[in-house]
Amino acid sequence: MNFTYMIILLLALLFYISLKIGFNRYLSIILVVILLVLYEIYNYQEFNLDKFNTSQSEYDRKYKFNKHIKPYDIARKEFKQFDIPYQDNEQLKHGLPCEVQKEVYKYMLKSGKLADQKNMVNLLYSHKPFNEPSLNEDNLDLTVFDPLEIQEIEDVECPTVCHLEDNETKCKEKKFIPVMNSVSDYQDSLERDIRACKNKTNAGDDAKDICEKDKKCAWDPDYNKCYYDKRGCLWRSHSLNENNENNENNKNEKNIYAPPQCYKRCEYMDIPGEQNKSKYNCETAVYYDGKADNKNKITRYCEWIETRDSKPGKCVTHLCSIYGNRRECMSDSSCEWGGKEGCIKNARS
Secondary structure, three states: OOHHHHHHHHHHHHHHHHHHHOOOHHHHHHHHHHHHHHHHHHHHHHHHHHHHHHHHHHHHHHOOOOOOOOHHHOOOHHHOOOOOOOOOOHHHHHHHHHHHHHHHHHHHHHHHHHHHHHHHHHHHHHOOOOOOOOOOHHHOOHHHHOOOOOHHHHOOOOOOOHHHOOOHHHHHHOEOOOOOOOHHHHHHOHHHHHHHHHHHHHOHHHHHHHHHHOOOEEEEOOOOEEEEOOEOEEEOOOOOOOOOOOOHHHOOOOOOOOOOOEEEOHHHOOOOOOHHHHHHHHHOOEEEOOOOOOOOOEEEOEEEEOOOOOOOOEEEEOOHHHOOOHHHHHOOOOEEEOHHHOEEEOOOO
């Protein structure tokens, strides 16, 4: 039962009993004051839990990671001769170490599990049932043979690094997770957006329309809720490793070079305070296409827009046609859904 409803019910019962039995007025006042004080204490605790503890625990559980972890520390000897790109510039500097940490933790979890299983097998193998007493049940922890639980590791949300995704569905649905160095960064950026989308659920009959108008949000028709769904990547199905049927020289061959098919969206090319780098990232953003009508096989999908009044320039999507459905299109601030026309440029961008 909701605590507020319980307080209201107790006040109603108190009022009813006072009418029937005739409580002393001072006793009634004291009981009412006690109930109100309890209600305020509860609200204060809820306020603090929601504002501080929840954010901190959520940040620690899902977004905090060790930026200095080194995969070389656990790699086998034959792999240590290769460069592992676990640290780089800007977004990669955070996204790659986080993804590496997840793989390192999964490796450590699997290694520990195998070691425990090996110890258990050795214990059973070395036991001589006719010469030794029964094994101590405390030493027979057969749960070491249970399936491995790695869900907590998978729940960690890394800063978005699109080219690490090699699955079309995961790429298209990958949410944009910004770089966050502390819980205050989390509260000021991601948590604020998550709550803003969540609050749109309570907008009444227009909740769905209000939710879908926000590029950061999406409407869940099964639960009738608005949730954070700011997309971070885009997917291209055609790449150089596909057969080109119109090219007689390569009709039965596949190009060995298979470029990434998951790409960063144009709106995330900008680096705050770094206009030159942002412009360079934007103008050099390309995807590889194996279509017969694309002789160069390289297509630029972003463009740099200079703004007025000395405001910083910005990177916008040049080819909105790269989005194949309404949800992908609507999540890009540079594009809008044109119905039969598909995804088209936004007139305001």
